[in-house]
Amino acid sequence: MNGSQEIFNKIAEALLIDYTSVYYVNAVTNEYVWYSEDEQYHSLCIAQQGADFFADLVKDADSVIYEEDKHIFMRDMTKENLLAQMEKGSRQSIDYRLMINGKPVYHTVRLIRGPREGDEYFILGVINIDEEVRRRQKEQELEKERRIYNQIADSLAEHYDTIYYVDIETDDYFEVSSSDVYKSLEIKPSGGDFFGESARNLKRVIYPEDAERTLPLFTKQGIIENLKKSKTFTLTYRLMVQGNVMNVRCSQIWANDRKHLILCIENINNEVSTQQELKESKRKSMTYGQIAESLASHYDVIYYIDSSNDSYTGFTINSIFGSLYIKEEGGDFFAEAWKNSEQIIYAEDKDRIQNILGKDYLISALEDKKQFVCDYRMVLDGKMTYNRMTIMWASDRVHFIIGVQNIDEEIKKEKEQVTALNRANELARRDDLTGIRNKTAYHELEEQVQESIDEGAENLDFAIVVCDINGLKHVNDTQGHKAGDEYIRSACKIICNIFTHSPVFRIGGDEFVVFIEKDSYNDRHSLLERLHSQVMENLKKKSGPVIAAGMAYFERSSDRKVSDVFDRADTKMYENKSRLKELSSLNVSEISDTGDVLMPIPKERSIILDRLFEALSVISDSMFIFICDLKHDYSRWSKIGVEYFGMPSEYMYRAGDIWVEKIHPDDRATYQQSMNALFAGEALSHNMQYRAQRPDGEYDVCTCRGIVLRDTDGTPDYFCGSIMNHNIHSHVDRLTGLRNQYGFFEDVQWALDRKKPGRIVLIGISRFSEINEIYGYDFGNSVLQAVGRYLFESAGNTGMVYRLDGTKFAIMTKIPAEEIERRYHEFRTAFRAGTSVDDKYVILDLNAGFINVDNFNVDHRTVYACLNFAYGESKQRRQGDIVEFRNDLNDENKHRLEKLHVIRASIMKNYEGFYLLYQPVVDSQTEKLVGAEALLRWRSDEYGIVPPDHFIPLLEKDPLFPELGEWIIRTALTDAKKILADEPDFMINVNLSYTQLEKTDFTDMVGRILDETGYPPEHLCFEITERCRLLDIELLKNIAVKLRSRGVKIALDDFGTGFSSISIVKNLPLNYIKIDRSFVRRIEEDDKDRKLIKSFAVVASTFGAEVCVEGIETEGMKAILQKYSVHSFQGYYYAKPLSFEEFLTWKEDHRPKK
Known part of the structure; x- marks a missing residue:
């Protein structure tokens, strides 16, 4: 080994102190040597070498690298990537997991050195970093736990009024958190003697009755004893806080180290209150349950029906235990009830019960009643049974409760009682000889009628016929009493056969009385004439009874007793009796059928x-x-x-x-x-x-x-x-033959003058113009004739039918309101189903209103105005359902009809009692006065001040109303002209009624008033109110264009409410849009309302109109709305509606608010 190699090896061995393996790789040939440490000799040794490092790396990685790390590891360990990192001057470091003994162990491979000039080798080092990674992960988990624990502790602390942390060995403590209420007790937040200070503070603030029980549980020994059996101990007691009792719960808890105590004190006033309410509710529930089951025992089945989705549950009573249990459940009660009714309801009752078992009918029937009861018959297995159905709202007004009970026994007993009573009554009140009613029965009838007279009954019409048999004494004397009895029976038979529908009484030996009323009353003269004719025939034949008769009818103006009528009839009878005696001596040819002596007509x-x-x-x-x-x-x-x-x-x-x-x-x-x-x-x-x-x-x-x-x-x-x-003739409609509007007014006034109570119904046909347009006016007239004929026949003798203006009909009747509603439902159903007119099939829909006439201090015009109002409500708001005008008598709505009558009279007395108030309108930014809205009021000594919504809707259809509207415009312009001198930008706003706009000369009238008052039209703004939107849009548009051509401004009032506001904005040339107060009432707390106002402002600007917001009542409202594209404000924040004098004072005193 040469010297450089030896040095290199030493360096490599030194590197092995930090690395478990080192790779020496030729960057050109990919040859490599893998060096690892010889643990025995701590020297460098070759673990592996090969011809292609990167190929072997791919092969080995597939088996030893952790599956989730393979992709990233192989991407980063390519030769290209290593060279690219070296060029950047960065040291590549790749973390991965190596599978050792089946477990992933964290390693990192680092590029220690790359190829250099004259040197073509990579040097890569591998380090085992598993312990370091595991340590970091543990620290991260601990940090996460600490964050979570802190969040939990903070969250828990929010639920307590205070938390104490106490050292059990030293008695040191500190307060973790405290509520404002607990702070008011002035207890130290920290200290060195928790238990001593707790005893002193508790004695000071604890509720006296809880002291003896609670104080021992707050000593150190007491708390330790409390926590021996569990880690937590809880107790409740009461404190006196600022003179009020506060229920608290104290939770005593060992800390995890068992060296510290945690005491959590919580205000549980709401919880205690809830528990008490729950206890009371359970008591009531038990009581109500017992009551419910007791009441339910009277029914065979009870249905509990959800009116929102028609689902239901049927209950029946357990015959053994007496408790309710579910019998059946279903998804559509009304459909199933109708289906079952087809099979089991008695035929004569079927239509009525199916009508009752409609959801809409039930809702309507229970509108002003607590419950609705009806009896009906069912046929089960061929046997008819009587049943009673009781229908009511549940307390939530969402569910119906329908109870069904069998009343066979009740009906049976009633029938037996009635039969027995009738039999006894009849026997006591029947004449033995003739079988008709006797003198006792007549006196009872006389007493009943006399009672009606004494009570001032207005619809009392009756007549009395007194009859006497001529020649009875002669028959008895010459033929015997048996023949006389037969003579009486024959006379009785004649009287009964003629007066078929009236009660006949034998009140003496030869005297009879007939009491005529109801349908027979109108035929009284012809009936008496028939009796006279029969008597004349008997007289001429000299065979059969000769009966003298006299009749009188009740005259309200003079008769005070029934006997007054009887006496007059008796007098006429004796006159007739004398006449018959004279005729009996004449020849037959000398006597006419009417008893006149003459020669008969050939x-x-x-x-x-x-x-x-x-x-x-x-x-x-x-x-x-x-x-x-x-x-x-x-x-x-x-x-x-x-x-x-x-x-x-x-x-x-x-x-x-x-x-x-x-x-x-x-x-x-x-x-x-x-x-x-x-x-x-x-x-x-x-x-x-x-x-x-x-x-x-x-x-x-x-x-x-x-x-x-x-x-x-x-x-x-x-x-x-x-x-x-x-x-x-002057009161007959030539098209239908019915009495017309003049006749109607006359008859209504006649009834009012004579204090005759009754009800008046107004019925009209919807969209009748479509029939005229499609089929022509002649056919339209045929339809009106058909409707009139149908109403006339349906009313029969229970009412008088009238044809009013256009397609309206009226009915005066005395039948009850319930019967009116039932008949109207029949009318409407029949016309909706379609009717044949002149071989054409037409479908009609109706609107209707009715009024109960029982107040006679008004005139027919007032009654008709109220009737028209009810009709309008039916047409515009109730989709044709019949509407009753209610003349309720309460503190807020006294004598509605009388009040309206007086108001109408005020119009005719030069608008006596009417006056205008003015509510300021200000610029939204500068708060400078820019205008005012004129508001109508009426007052009287009797009724005080009456706001317009109490009489305008009722008067709108009255012929007097346009005159009142003209007075409003003239008065407002006269007052506003006085303001213009000081306020050149001032605009007066006047509300319009739809009946004003319907008059063809409305715009001419406005022009005339402008000319007469000299008021500049560009300072006048008409507000189209909600009811104006009922008019045809083209009519509205034409009026608006004409007014604007003169310079008059147009505003849409109450934008966003009622009928389609967007359609009005789109089609009319508006200058202003006034946003209703209902949209700003909650604008300070409701973001949705703020967004709505913003959207409205955008809509207005799109169509070139300015926005005025009504109902500004607070500084907060003003501040919010000033941020939007709103031009003016109106509301109580600036001023309530003021009299003209008050308005002038306000104008002078008003200064813009900062």
């Missing part, structure tokens, strides 16, 4: 009379037609005229004498003169206007026209003509 004359009448009827145009055979004084009248004026019959003898009694006494003389002149040939025709009396005592104005037809001898033969009732 049959051929009767036929001519009918033919003339029918000819006249064809051209009558709804007038009352009459024709009289003058030679026999025998007449025929229109049936409708007979019924309307209460004439005895369609065919009458001496009709002229009967009719003249109907004519107003002041008109009779003139009438008689006209008729005498006509029959004397002095006048060619009769044409006269007079007043004729209706059965209710009221008079109608009529025009009667007639002519006399003479025979060949010039003798008067027939008198024929027509009677036009102006009260009917």
